[in-house]
Amino acid sequence: MIHDSLIRERLVTGDKTAADVTRDISRPILNQPSSAWKIGFTLSLIFLGIFGVSLFWTVWTGIGVWNINKSVMWGWDITNFVFWVGIGHAGTLISAVLLLFRQKWRMSINRSAEAMTIFAVVCAAMFPVFHMGRVWVGYWALPLPNSFGSLWVNFNSPLLWDVFAISTYFSVSLLFWYIGMIPDIATIRDKVKTKTAKFWYNFFSMGWTGSTRSWARYELVSLILAGISTPLVLSVHTIVSADFATSVIPGWHTTIFPPYFVAGAIFSGFGMVATLLVVARKVMNYENYITIGHLEAMTKIIMVTGTLVGIAYLTEFFIAWYSINEYEQYAFINRATGPYWWAYWSMMSCNLLAPQVFWFKWARTTPWFIFTMSIVVNVGMWFERFVIIVTSLHRDYLPSSWVMYSGSLTEVGLFLGTFGIFFTCFFLFAKFLPVINMSEVKTILRNRE
Amino acid sequence: MGLVDKKLSLRNRNKMLVGVWEDEDALLSATQAVVDKGIHIHDIFTPYPVHGLERIMGVKRSRLARVAFLCGLTGLSLMFLMVWYMYVKDWPVNVGNKPVRFSPSWIPVMFEGTILCTAYGMGIIFFLRNRMLHGIKNDLLDDRQTDDRMIMTIETCEGMDEQGLINLMKEKGAVETREFHNGIQTVI
Numbered sequence: 001m002i003h004d005s006l007i008r009e010r011l012v013t014g015d016k017t018a019a020d021v022t023r024d025i026s027r028p029i030l031n032q033p034s035s036a037w038k039i040g041f042t043l044s045l046i047f048l049g050i051f052g053v054s055l056f057w058t059v060w061t062g063i064g065v066w067n068i069n070k071s072v073m074w075g076w077d078i079t080n081f082v083f084w085v086g087i088g089h090a091g092t093l094i095s096a097v098l099l100l101f102r103q104k105w106r107m108s109i110n111r112s113a114e115a116m117t118i119f120a121v122v123c124a125a126m127f128p129v130f131h132m133g134r135v136w137v138g139y140w141a142l143p144l145p146n147s148f149g150s151l152w153v154n155f156n157s158p159l160l161w162d163v164f165a166i167s168t169y170f171s172v173s174l175l176f177w178y179i180g181m182i183p184d185i186a187t188i189r190d191k192v193k194t195k196t197a198k199f200w201y202n203f204f205s206m207g208w209t210g211s212t213r214s215w216a217r218y219e220l221v222s223l224i225l226a227g228i229s230t231p232l233v234l235s236v237h238t239i240v241s242a243d244f245a246t247s248v249i250p251g252w253h254t255t256i257f258p259p260y261f262v263a264g265a266i267f268s269g270f271g272m273v274a275t276l277l278v279v280a281r282k283v284m285n286y287e288n289y290i291t292i293g294h295l296e297a298m299t300k301i302i303m304v305t306g307t308l309v310g311i312a313y314l315t316e317f318f319i320a321w322y323s324i325n326e327y328e329q330y331a332f333i334n335r336a337t338g339p340y341w342w343a344y345w346s347m348m349s350c351n352l353l354a355p356q357v358f359w360f361k362w363a364r365t366t367p368w369f370i371f372t373m374s375i376v377v378n379v380g381m382w383f384e385r386f387v388i389i390v391t392s393l394h395r396d397y398l399p400s401s402w403v404m405y406s407g408s409l410t411e412v413g414l415f416l417g418t419f420g421i422f423f424t425c426f427f428l429f430a431k432f433l434p435v436i437n438m439s440e441v442k443t444i445l446r447n448r449e
Numbered sequence: 450m451g452l453v454d455k456k457l458s459l460r461n462r463n464k465m466l467v468g469v470w471e472d473e474d475a476l477l478s479a480t481q482a483v484v485d486k487g488i489h490i491h492d493i494f495t496p497y498p499v500h501g502l503e504r505i506m507g508v509k510r511s512r513l514a515r516v517a518f519l520c521g522l523t524g525l526s527l528m529f530l531m532v533w534y535m536y537v538k539d540w541p542v543n544v545g546n547k548p549v550r551f552s553p554s555w556i557p558v559m560f561e562g563t564i565l566c567t568a569y570g571m572g573i574i575f576f577l578r579n580r581m582l583h584g585i586k587n588d589l590l591d592d593r594q595t596d597d598r599m600i601m602t603i604e605t606c607e608g609m610d611e612q613g614l615i616n617l618m619k620e621k622g623a624v625e626t627r628e629f630h631n632g633i634q635t636v637i
Contacts, residue, residue: 018496018597143535152535156544161557168561172568179572186587187496187595206576207585210595211457214579215498217511221575224517225568232564239557442497442597 051417090269350380524566
C-alpha cells in the first residue's frame with residue numbers, strides 16, 4: 001500500500017512542487033552564467049591549458065620527458081589512470097547499484113555522478129594512450145586486419161582486456177547517462193526561448209513527449225542497463241587490477257586485488273562526488289535537493305569502503321608474512337619502512353584512519369568538514385596507486401636495477417591538466433544540462449512508501 | 450505489428466478529448482473511472498513516471514528484456530567467433546606448447562562484447578519502438594506536459610457520450626478539458 005511516510009526524513013525539503021523542481025533545476029540553464037561559474041570555468045580552462053602544453057611537449061619530444069625508466073616503467077601515468085578510472089566508478093555505482101537496491105536518495109545525485117564517470121574515464125584514457133609513446137599507431141591495440149602477417153592482438157593480456165573494458169565502460173555509461181537525461185532535455189526544450197537553444201534541445205530530446213508507454217519502456221530499459229552496468233563496473237576495475245595481479249612482481253601478484261580495487265574505486269569515487277556536490281549544492285542553491293541526509297548517506301559509504309580498503313592493506317601485509325616468500329615480505333617491509341615510507345603512511349592515514357571520523361554524527365552532517373575529508377580521501381587514493389606501482393617497481397629482483405623515481409614537471413603538468421579536462425567538462429555540463437534528474441526527483445516529492 | 454509504436458503519433462487521428470491534470474492522485478482515480486466505463490484511453494502524457502498508470506490503462510509489459518537477452522547472446526557469439534578466428538583459425542600462436550583452443554583468458558573480452566551489444570542493441574530498439582529520433586518533430590499537446598501537467602487523450606468514436614466523458618474528467622479533478630482535431634485544440 002502506498003502512503004505518505006510520517007517518520008522517514010524527506011528526500012526533498014522545502015515543500016517543492018513539480019513546477020518548482022523544473023524552475024530550480026533549469027535556472028542555471030535558462031539564465032546567464034553566475035560569476036562563481038565564470039571564475040570556476042576560467043580556472044578550469046587554465047588547467048586545461050596546462051594539460052595542452054604538457055601533452056604537446058610529451059608527444060613532440062617523446063615520453064623521455066617523463067622520469068619513468070626501465071625499472072619504474074609505470075609512474076605517475078598509470079597511477080593517474082587508475083586514480084581517474086576509480087573515481088569514475090562511483091557514478092555507475094550510484095546510478096546502477098543503488099537503483100537495483102531501490103535507494104531513492106540516489107535520485108538527486110545520480111545525474112552528476114554519471115557525468116563524473118564519463119569525464120573521469122576520458123581523463124583516465126589519456127594516460128595509457130599517451131604512454132604508448134607513438135600515439136599515432138594507438139589503433140594497433142584494436143583487433144584490426146593488418147599487413148604484418150595477420151598479427152592479431154594478444155587476448156591473453158589484461159592490457160588488451162583493458163582496451164575492451166574501458167571502451168565498453170565509456171560507451172555504456174554514455175548511453176545510460178543520455179537515456180536517463182532525455183526526459184529532462186525535453187523539459188528544457190519546452191522552456192528555452194532562443195531559436196538555437198530550441199533546435200539543439202529538440203535535437204537531443206528525440207521527440208520525447210512523456211507518453212505512459214514510453215515511460216514504461218524507459219523504466220524497463222533503465223533497469224536492464226543498471227543490471228548490466230553493475231557486473232560491468234565490477235569487471236572494469238577487476239581487469240584494471242589484473243593489469244597488476246597477473247604479473248609476477250612482488251606486491252602485485254595477489255588474488256585480493258580485484259575486490260580491493262573495486263572497494264577502493266567506490267571509496268575514491270564517492271570522495272569525488274562529495275567534493276563536487278558539497279560545492280554545487282551551495283553555489284547552485286540546491287540545498288533542498290541535495291540535503292544533509294544525502295551527504296550523510298555518502299559519508300557512510302565512504303567510511304565503509306575506506307575500512308574495506310584498510311582491511312585489504314592489512315590482509316596484504318599478513319599474507320606477505322604468511323607466504324614465507326622473502327621477495328613478497330621484502331616488498332611490504334620496503335613499502336612501510338623504505339624510502340617511500342611517507343607515501344605509504346599518507347595512504348594509510350588518509351584511507352584507513354581519516355574516514356573513521358565519520359562514526360561521529362557531527363562529521364557526517366557538516367558540509368565544510370565533509371568537503372575537507374573528501375579531498376583527504378582523494379589524496380589518499382592517489383597515494384594508494386602510487387604506492388602500489390612505484391614501491392613494487394623501484395626495487396626489483398636485481399639490486400643493480402634499484403632506482404628512485406619522482407614525477408617530472410611534464411608528468412605533474414599532465415596530472416594537474418586532467419583536472420582541467422574534468423572540471424571544464426563539468427562546468428559545461430552544469431551550464432547546459434540539468435545537474436539533477438528532474439523527472440526522477442518529481443516522483444519523490446511526496447515522500448511516499 | 451511494426452517495430453515503431455504508431456500510437457505515439459497524434460497525426461491522422463479521429464477527434465480526441467483531452468483532459469489536463471496537475472495532481473497524480475486525481476489522475477490515477479480519473480484513469481480508473483474512465484477505464485471502468487469501458488472506454489479505451491489512447492495515451493496519458495506525464496512529466497515523470499506515474500506508477501500504476503500503465504497497469505490501469507492495460508499497457509502490455511514491454512518485450513525489451515527479451516530483446517536485450519538476444520542482443521547479449523549475439524554479442525557473446527560474435528566475440529567468441531572473433532577470438533576463435535584470430536587465435537585458432539587464422540594465426541595460431543604456440544604459447545608453451547599449450548593446445549590452441551578456448552581458454553579462460555578469452556572470457557573478459559567476450560564478456561565486454563556481450564555487455565556492449567546488449568546495451569546498444571536494446572538502446573537502438575528502445576529508440577525505434579518509442580518513435581525517437583534526433584530532431585524528430587514532437588507532438589506536444591501542452592507546453593507544460595514535460596513540466597508539471599498530466600494530459601489524458603481519448604480518441605472519440607461513433608456513439609461515444611463525449612459530454613458525459615468531459616463531465617467525468619472535470620468531476621475527477623481535470624483542471625482543463627479540450628478537444629483536439631486536425632492539429633487544433635479548443636478548450637471546452
